[in-house]
Amino acid sequence: MTKAVILAGGLGSRLSEETDTKPKPRSRSEDGPFCGIFMQIFSAHGVSDFVICLGYKGYIIKEYFLNYRLHLSDVTVNIVNGAIDYHRSGAEDWRVSLIETGDATMTAAASRGFETI
Numbered sequence: 264m265t266k267a268v269i270l271a272g273g274l275g276s277r278l279s280e281e282t283d284t285k286p287k288p289r290s291r292s293e294d295g296p297f298c299g300i301f302m303q304i305f306s307a308h309g310v311s312d313f314v315i316c317l318g319y320k321g322y323i324i325k326e327y328f329l330n331y332r333l334h335l336s337d338v339t340v341n342i343v344n345g346a347i348d349y350h351r352s353g354a355e356d357w358r359v360s361l362i363e364t365g366d367a368t369m370t371a372a373a374s375r376g377f378e379t380i
Contacts, residue, residue, distance in 0.1 A: 266312045267305045271298060271324060298324065306355060314360045325361050 302313060317324055335353040340346070 264312050265310050266314055267302070267310045268314045268316065269298065269301060270316050271318065271321070298327075302355075302357065306357065311356055312358045314362060316362050316364045318364055321361070321363055328359050328361060 298315070305313070315324060332349060332352055332354040333347070337350040339348040339350065341348075
């Protein structure tokens, strides 16, 4: 299976008005978050397994993917035990590995983070 690797650890200094509060891959264009747009393009070419090397504010990207299916689905929540039943999910059939490479890791070092995935 082909994997796509996305290096998402940069500060995004050229988008400083956006990246003060979130990492560059979560910044939005008119078509949605950059990260999702890139993944949609890869997906259109048969790629469904992704490795995202995280750096600056990587926890925000983790939260995005942890809640991705929830935001695209109708759900039933059992308040007593916290169980969630998903209905009509619009989520893609993707596998996403989120790898912490450190806030100050440069591109070459970040690419080493996915060697064991």
